[in-house]
Amino acid sequence: MRYYKTPCSVQRIFSSFIWKKPQTIPTIYLTFDDGPIPKLTPFIINLLAQYNAKATFFCVGDNIRKHPEIFQNVIEQGHQIGNHTYNHLNAWKTDKKIYLENITLCKQEIESQGVKSTLFRPPYGKLSFNLRKDITKDHQIVMWDVLSYDFDQTLSPENCLNCSIKYTQNGSLIVFHDNIKATKNIEYALPRYLEYFSEKGFVFEKL
Ligand SMILES: [Zn+2]
Numbered sequence: 001m002r003y004y005k006t007p008c009s010v011q012r013i014f015s016s017f018i019w020k021k022p023q024t025i026p027t028i029y030l031t032f033d034d035g036p037i038p039k040l041t042p043f044i045i046n047l048l049a050q051y052n053a054k055a056t057f058f059c060v061g062d063n064i065r066k067h068p069e070i071f072q073n074v075i076e077q078g079h080q081i082g083n084h085t086y087n088h089l090n091a092w093k094t095d096k097k098i099y100l101e102n103i104t105l106c107k108q109e110i111e112s113q114g115v116k117s118t119l120f121r122p123p124y125g126k127l128s129f130n131l132r133k134d135i136t137k138d139h140q141i142v143m144w145d146v147l148s149y150d151f152d153q154t155l156s157p158e159n160c161l162n163c164s165i166k167y168t169q170n171g172s173l174i175v176f177h178d179n180i181k182a183t184k185n186i187e188y189a190l191p192r193y194l195e196y197f198s199e200k201g202f203v204f205e206k207l
Pocket residue numbers: 033034084088122123124
């Protein structure tokens with residue numbers, strides 16, 4: 001079962017999180033999780049530039065350490081950065097203290113590159129109530145209302161595109177993945193997604 005659209009009931013329960021942001025001019029908030037990586041990030045930022053699109057990249061700290069030059073390219077293009085932990089930890093399987101330290105490590109890696117960010121997205125969208133209180137002291141937690149499932153190897157690129165389009169509305173916050181697993185789907189779906197909504201007069205903004 002794939003849940004492309006986050007139910008409104010869930011969005012209401014966790015109303016302190018960002019899920020979507022409707023605007024006067026039809027706007028989409030593209031987000032890319034897990035990078036930066038050489039295989040995909042350059043492709044994504046080149047494509048975004050063609051559409052004058054800005055996006056938010058929820059980076060894994062260890063990937064920033066490994067690929068600082070690619071991270072700098074993302075910054076130079078004017079995109080927003082968010083924290084996605086240092087090692088892509090699962091909050092439901094990780095000790096609270098270790099998880100919080102991992103967020104701090106990622107924050108330090110981001111800041112070592114001359115960038116500040118107060119946005120945080122938990123890997124897998126998983127968080128405990130306890131962690132939520134601690135994280136929101138100095139971060140805004142950003143979720144999504146549309147999940148592209150680009151990382152799902154059993155999903156065809158055509159279906160990835162069609163479902164992403166179908167569930168997107170004004171203000172939608174959609175998740176794609178700057179992750180090797182998503183390569184096949186994102187290379188097909190992202191250019192067509194950008195083309196489709198550009199033609200409809202949508203703009204793409206960072207958070
Ligand atoms: Zn992730």
